[in-house]
Amino acid sequence: MENKRELFQVLTRRFGLLNKNCCSIGAIDISAIQSHIIYEIEKQHTPSMQQIADTLAMDITTFSRQIQTLVKMELVKKTPAAEDKRVSILSLTVQGKFVATTIDESMNTYLDDVFSQMNEFERETVIRSLELLNKAMSKSTVCCSTMC
Template identity: 30%
Template sequence: MDNKDKIIGLIDNYYDAWFEINNIYHDWAKRHGMQDTTLFVLYVIKNTVPYCTQSEICNKLYLPKQTVSQILSGLEKDGYIIREPNTKDRRNKVIRLTEEGTSFATSILEELKSAEIEAFSQMSEKQRSTVVEGFKLLCDSLNKSLSK
């Protein structure tokens, strides 16, 4: 097997792992009564202080504006967020968690974080660093080769 075939095999394994990781988050979110996209929108809202905008969510998660708008409408209907006019940019509303939304997001995201910590704890410190550094390196390399 030559080097190109080895790399193709690694790419196939990478795709399998990537799809499986996405499916793991999808299944976990579904068991908690939501879509994975909603889970990650809550993550962005909660971790963007003091507030965020729909554009920031779209840019961070690489989701279409319409998808994010539908998710935000559902969260607003459930009383988890409020959307207010942005005095700095009238085209984008400010999104904030309500008190109920903060409680809900904190609870679900802490549960997720605990599971992620448990998963990372099953690896050595070197393995954890290798995974994260490898993903960053792959991201940079893909960005360069796919933007040609």
């Protein structure tokens, strides 16, 4: 059997997850975590800071620093919730939506190219395998955030 960790190490590198910046849109450099935050804000309907932090399994302090950076970059807007001013609701600015769309299109182009290297059976097998892996990972009692 192949070394499972090695497979994930190589996959991580090929996806560019170790790069300081995952993508550049014009003069804007976006880190991998910022890309994930933007994706989740776009995906969820009027999410709170805590909801996105929980989704990404980030502690709120680290998450808050990332949000401050995205606000300064004018990609994210933070608004107090109407029902509880202590809760901040996140949304993308017009520029943030453009960045989200650009990253999405870029990732889809990359994945389309990767999957075009496979036949239909292989594509379906990989997608099904990834779905199974995600499901199994969600059931695991061992959290990877404590591992090296």
